[in-house]
Amino acid sequence: MIERILPDGVVAAELFDDPADVELFPEEEAHIAEAVDKRRREFTSGRHCARTALAKLGFPHVPVPPGERGSPIWPPGVVGSITHCAGYRAAAVSLDVLSVGIDAEPYLPLPPGVLDAISLREERVMLAALGGDLHWDRVLFSAKESVYKAWFPLARRWLNFEDALIRIDGDGAFAASLLVSGPSVDGRMLTGFAGRWTVAGGIIATSVTVPRDPG
Ligand SMILES: CC(C)(COP(=O)(O)OP(=O)(O)OC[C@H]1O[C@@H](n2cnc3c(N)ncnc32)[C@H](O)[C@@H]1OP(=O)(O)O)[C@@H](O)C(=O)NCCC(=O)NCCS
Structure with missing residues (x-):
């Protein structure tokens, strides 16, 4: 998957x-x-x-x-x-x-209290607006884990859950905007990430990639 x-x-x-x-x-x-x-x-x-x-x-x-x-x-x-x-x-x-x-999680609602700990108010408003019966809180959590795993090898420092603002699209994409300054990568400042998500067989998976500058 x-x-x-x-x-x-x-x-x-x-x-x-x-x-x-x-x-x-x-x-x-x-x-x-x-x-x-x-x-x-x-x-x-x-x-x-x-x-x-x-x-x-x-x-x-x-x-x-x-x-x-x-x-x-x-x-x-x-x-x-x-x-x-x-x-x-x-x-x-x-x-x-x-x-x-990349990140994979059991496709279940987050345990009580976790969403408030890992999300920004703006993200919670977005989740409420997405509607439907998907576990958007788990999509958000997994997206943040993928962001951290792509961030760390470039920045070599911690990134808090409130340091990136995630916008989830219902069609399997998401975008992460960094709210802290990012490292210089390939001659440009890293300001965010593009990612994708999918659900299959009781698992949610997310991915984030940082492409090379096409020049
Ligand atoms: C490190 C972390 C992202 C792992 O995610 P997880 O959902 O708990 O666990 P997963 O099984 O998906 O991933 C574990 C793997 O992540 C990788 N990993 C661990 N630390 C890592 C780091 N600093 N950078 C990149 N990859 C890392 C490892 O390969 C690890 O597996 P291994 O120990 O068997 O090699 C998570 O535990 C964590 O510390 N999160 C807090 C930071 C964060 O997410 N910030 C949000 C920013 S918006």
Whole structure:
């Protein structure tokens, strides 16, 4: 499902359960040596997706250890993102775009209190206006997670939930406007992101990509 919300030049791999016998590199294993089984399974399957996606770009079997603040360390020249939730794991990678972020969530309403904690008033007004029976609060949350995953490798700093204003289109697109100054990327200031969302099989997935300046 994730590929349908990724642009040309970004490839992905996904899993709906955890394969047995996936081996980790020592530097990956070190990161989860003390982890509980659930964490070990999501981390390991995420690495399996990452290597499967990298193989589509022609990369050999390489480690993808967690780096600064959990951001995966990709081979030189590659950008990418990993997500996992109950029943779903995915990775997306690219040699063409400047950054990519993906997120998947169970397609359920957010738990009580979470929407107020992660949204701006203007976003809550937008959600109310979108109407219908979709879980727009979960779409918003996932969009913000994707934004953070695309932001971090470029900015190398934290981004609060109130630091980006999301506008969701009912047709599967969204836009994020940064309310804090962004990094200079490819000779321009990063001011926002374009993203896409989709729902299938009880999962919502979102993606954000930062394209190169076409010149
Ligand atoms: C890091 C975070 C985005 C992960 O999202 P999540 O929905 O909890 O979990 P997911 O399974 O979708 O993603 C986890 C993966 O994200 C990736 N990730 C973690 N930290 C990251 C970072 N700083 N930058 C990029 N990717 C990161 C990792 O690959 C991780 O999987 P792994 O540890 O197995 O390698 C989230 O926990 C978080 O800290 N959010 C707060 C920041 C935020 O969202 N701000 C909103 C800005 S508008």
